[in-house]
Amino acid sequence: MVSIDLSNPAVQSYILYSGILGLKLLSVTVLTTRVRMAKKVFANEEDAKKTKGKVKYDDPDVERVRRAHLNDLENIPAFWVLGALYLTTSPAAAWATLLFRVYTVGRVLHTIVYAVKPLPQPARGIAFGIPYLITLYMGVKVVMHYISAFSYILYSAILTLKLLSVTMLTSRVRYSKKVFANEEDAKAVKGKIKFDDPDVEKVRRSHLNDLENIPAFWLLGALYLTTSPWPVIATLLFRVYTAFRILYTIVYAIIPLPHPARSIAFGIPYVINVYMGVQVILHYLSAL
Structure with missing residues (x-):
């Protein structure tokens, strides 16, 4: 039976960065709302009427933030799962903490260079790629451990x-x-x-x-x-x-x-x- 010790620094680090990523994911919802309100473009008629805006499904600024949000939804839950499973393989605490830390920084930067302050490639590619490789690494380690x-x-x-x-x-x-x-x-x-x-x-x-x-x-x-x-x-x-x-x-x-x-x-x-x-x-x- 696999047990997770909450006093383990790696476990505490995972909990901390998972919490940060959860808040970061939720913050993009607010960012989407802010852009919608600023441009007065909405996906629902009742929202548009309330602010004298208009219904528009293809506003480029709104869609950019929504794609950044979807990218979070495609990747952050995978980190939560693989990070937790990775802890069951008893990794070195310092190494696991470094992976969790770099992953979190990369995901935050990804949203910044994608939806807040868009930068030309390869900025977004790097901000996406490093966390992506970290999740792949953790996944492979889990598979090899439990093969x-x-x-x-x-x-x-x-x-x-x-x-x-x-x-x-x-x-x-x-x-x-x-x-x-x-x-x-x-x-x-x-x-x-x-x-x-x-x-x-x-x-x-x-x-x-x-x-x-x-x-x-x-x-x-x-x-x-x-x-x-x-x-x-x-x-x-x-x-x-x-x-x-x-x-x-x-x-x-x-x-x-x-x-x-x-x-x-x-x-x-x-x-x-x-x-x-x-x-x-x-x-x-x-x-x-």
Whole structure:
């Protein structure tokens, strides 16, 4: 049984920087609101009427902040999961603290050079890339540590790395077609601004589907373990869930296949999540 000692400096560092990142993520919501109010452009009619503004879905300044926010949502939860799992591998406290610190600074800088004070590339690329490499490093260390266990921790790490990999897949498609969402990216490679490229949007929808489903697995899988499930069944569920989420991305964004391929690849993990959730509710029903 893995235990986490709250007196461990690495654990305390993780808690501190996770808290900072949580507040940083929430602050971008306020930044989006500030830009909307300053330009009087809104996504809802009731907001526009209240301030005598207008409904507009494609304001470039608002969309830039929203993309920065989405980038946080795509990356910071992965840090929370991988950072916590990484602590279970007993890393050196000084090294773990350095990773957490650099990751946090990088994510804060990413928002600054993206949405607050936009700078030309490679400023944003560096601010994104260093934290990204840190999460990859932690994920690989977790996988290598638990490779023989076939456990919840192992599959959670694999799913997190898989989620992060789709970010790179999106970038690869953008650069291969030279279509971007930000002017500084387009200028760097003499590309163009385009928000509706079908190939890019297909990968982005695949990524969004990951963000809609994999965090639910992280939570429900952990809660399911507290119900003392039969280890063979639990391991099978985790293994099948992971395999089909990977397959989902393949048949959706890499080698698109006709239905019902994607429906099956989506449906089986979905049913597993529902099953675990129901088991948790039934186990703790008397606590209502």
